[in-house]
Amino acid sequence: MKTTNHPDTVLIIDFGSQVTQLIARRVREAGVFSEIVPFQSAGEAFRRIQPKAVILSGSPHSTVDIGSPRAPDAVFQAGIPVLGICYGEQTMCAQLGGMVEAGHHREFGRAFLDIHEDSALFEGVWAKGTRHQVWMSHGDRVTALPEGFRIIGTSTGAPFAAIADEARRFYAVQFHPEVVHTPDGAKLLQNFVHKIAGIKGDWSMAAYKEKAIEAIRKQVGDGKVICALSGGVDSSVAALLIHEAVGDQLTCILVDHGLMRKGEAADVVTMFREHYNLPLILVDAVDRFVDALEGEADPERKRKTIGRLFIEVFEEEAKKLGGAEFLAQGTLYPDVIESVSFTGGPSVTIKSHHNVGGLPERMNMKLVEPLRELFKDEVRVLGKELGLPDHFIGRHPFPGPGLAIRCPGGITREKLEILREADAIYLDEIRKAGLYDAIWQAFAVLLPVQTVGVMGDGRTYEFVCALRAVTSVDGMTADFYHYDMSFLGAAATRIINEVRGINRVVYDVTSKPPGTIEWE
Ligand SMILES: Nc1ncnc2c1ncn2[C@@H]1O[C@H](COP(=O)(O)OP(=O)(O)OP(=O)(O)O)[C@@H](O)[C@H]1O
Ligand SMILES: O=c1[nH]c(=O)c2[nH+]cn([C@@H]3O[C@H](COP(=O)(O)O)[C@@H](O)[C@H]3O)c2[nH]1
Ligand SMILES: NC(=O)CC[C@H](N)C(=O)O
Numbered sequence: 145m146k147t148t149n150h151p152d153t154v155l156i157i158d159f160g161s162q163v164t165q166l167i168a169r170r171v172r173e174a175g176v177f178s179e180i181v182p183f184q185s186a187g188e189a190f191r192r193i194q195p196k197a198v199i200l201s202g203s204p205h206s207t208v209d210i211g212s213p214r215a216p217d218a219v220f221q222a223g224i225p226v227l228g229i230c231y232g233e234q235t236m237c238a239q240l241g242g243m244v245e246a247g248h249h250r251e252f253g254r255a256f257l258d259i260h261e262d263s264a265l266f267e268g269v270w271a272k273g274t275r276h277q278v279w280m281s282h283g284d285r286v287t288a289l290p291e292g293f294r295i296i297g298t299s300t301g302a303p304f305a306a307i308a309d310e311a312r313r314f315y316a317v318q319f320h321p322e323v324v325h326t327p328d329g330a331k332l333l334q335n336f337v338h339k340i341a342g343i344k345g346d347w348s349m350a351a352y353k354e355k356a357i358e359a360i361r362k363q364v365g366d367g368k369v370i371c372a373l374s375g376g377v378d379s380s381v382a383a384l385l386i387h388e389a390v391g392d393q394l395t396c397i398l399v400d401h402g403l404m405r406k407g408e409a410a411d412v413v414t415m416f417r418e419h420y421n422l423p424l425i426l427v428d429a430v431d432r433f434v435d436a437l438e439g440e441a442d443p444e445r446k447r448k449t450i451g452r453l454f455i456e457v458f459e460e461e462a463k464k465l466g467g468a469e470f471l472a473q474g475t476l477y478p479d480v481i482e483s484v485s486f487t488g489g490p491s492v493t494i495k496s497h498h499n500v501g502g503l504p505e506r507m508n509m510k511l512v513e514p515l516r517e518l519f520k521d522e523v524r525v526l527g528k529e530l531g532l533p534d535h536f537i538g539r540h541p542f543p544g545p546g547l548a549i550r551c552p553g554g555i556t557r558e559k560l561e562i563l564r565e566a567d568a569i570y571l572d573e574i575r576k577a578g579l580y581d582a583i584w585q586a587f588a589v590l591l592p593v594q595t596v597g598v599m600g601d602g603r604t605y606e607f608v609c610a611l612r613a614v615t616s617v618d619g620m621t622a623d624f625y626h627y628d629m630s631f632l633g634a635a636a637t638r639i640i641n642e643v644r645g646i647n648r649v650v651y652d653v654t655s656k657p658p659g660t661i662e663w664e
């Protein structure tokens with residue numbers, strides 16, 4: 145694991161809470177860099193990073209169980225502030241000489257906290273004697289405090305809902321300040337990092353950009369870099385950053401695999417050539433991909449074929465350039481966080497996500513991943529810093545395998561063409577209705593089902609098109625978008641009227657889980 149470049153880091157120790165990432169988000173929103181590490185490697189990370197403060201996350205575990213996770217003792221001996229959240233409070237108490245009792249007073253959801261004492265944690269937010277909404281999710285509770293601690297807040301189910309040892313700068317809460325259902329939670333976290341830990345809060349995207357550029361120059365030297373550029377936000381921002389760092393040592397490669405949205409390859413090329421004067425090779429690999437996929441109906445085989453062909457194309461292009469030592473990717477922080485999994489054993493593969501990650505091993509290239517510390521919306525802010533036009537920054541994500549995984553059943557050129565047209569109309573309607581930015585991702589799917597219709601007094605027997613639109617934060621969970629029916633009616637009419645081959649349109653009202661966002 146790479147050493148962080150940030151002097152004032154808050155280390156978040158993950159015990160497997162569902163919302164650990166939110167702690168990192170809130171800390172970063174306070175202008176302070178944060179890193180998440182799983183508890184198993186927290187000791188090593190603590191020595192390497194030398195954080196200015198530590199936050200202990202929640203957990204599905206119970207501290208009363210034998211073998212349940214603990215924070216490294218060094219965390220409590222370093223003289224730095226520590227904040228325990230939920231399980232984090234429980235383990236802090238268990239480790240420092242207090243007591244925790246297992247589950248008779250379960251508290252889930254909204255609860256109210258009575259403020260007993262003024263505290264640096266509450267400064268400017270909550271005054272003594274007031275009551276505030278917080279969000280709880282626990283069964284266990286602390287029943288005796290370690291020496292030096294006092295109660296600063298209580299709730300009905302948790303007499304020790306907020307505690308502090310001000311001398312050692314140890315604080316802990318039973319509720320979750322990181323979630324929006326604790327309306328003042330973000331302010332408490334700001335107090336912890338600014339007032340208690342004394343970290344300035346000058347971590348900004350502008351500063352990040354300069355550091356990242358420096359780091360790229362150092363890593364790459366005078367070597368050659370190729371960047372697989374899809375025109376999506378991640379690879380676009382990575383490419384711009386590397387271009388600022390090493391100029392024309394970078395060559396971008398956009399593969400037109402015939403599975404892109406309508407006009408997309410040309411748009412991406414125009415945008416990059418017009419605005420950036422960035423060396424970009426457009427590889428026409430349409431026949432190669434579509435021939436290989438012709439008739440293929442199995443979702444996993446589609447994905448694997450596409451992944452393999454990407455590798456072949458990149459190998460050939462790198463060779464043509466006389467070789468390249470580095471491959472740039474738009475890998476994001478959620479891809480690299482090793483979240484703590486309690487399912488035991490390897491998790492099942494739902495889909496083989498195509499990525500260029502398989503490339504370096506096969507091609508002996510070193511990876512350049514300047515975004516691996518960022519969340520997607522942070523990447524968007526960085527894109528703004530780099531002058532990426534708004535319509536590129538706000539683009540919906542688009543999967544590497546493209547339309548191939550939106551065409552369930554056997555793929556044919558004709559079906560891809562029909563789908564491309566329907567998708568373009570659908571997105572056009574969304575833009576015209578002003579809904580594009582309210583939706584996280586939207587697309588059309590061409591179903592391998594034909595139905596009977598009547599058009600102009602004649603019988604039709606054509607395909608069904610499904611429309612999908614979801615809201616989400618990170619693509620891990622999603623809800624279907626609640627359109628007004630008149631919008632759906634208008635979009636359906638246009639698709640059926642304008643696209644030969646489709647005579648029926650349906651809307652997908654499945655959330656994730658149980659569905660996934662894409663159909664394959
Ligand atoms: N048609 C393509 N040509 C070249 N590289 C591609 C293509 N499609 C995908 N890639 C590579 O695969 C990576 C993963 O794709 P992914 O869709 O996750 O990211 P993205 O396209 O950069 O951003 P977004 O998630 O917003 O679509 C991309 O960053 C890019 O490096
Ligand atoms: O680069 C990618 N390569 C893939 O193979 C891939 N499959 C799904 N996706 C995108 O990931 C998000 C979650 O999709 P699912 O709910 O369908 O798994 C959604 O945004 C999907 O569009 C992919 N992106
Ligand atoms: N959210 C949590 O951290 C819960 C901690 C512990 N599992 C409990 O039920 O109390």
Ligand SMILES: [Mg+2]
Nearest residue numbers: 374376542543
């Ligand atoms: Mg993409």
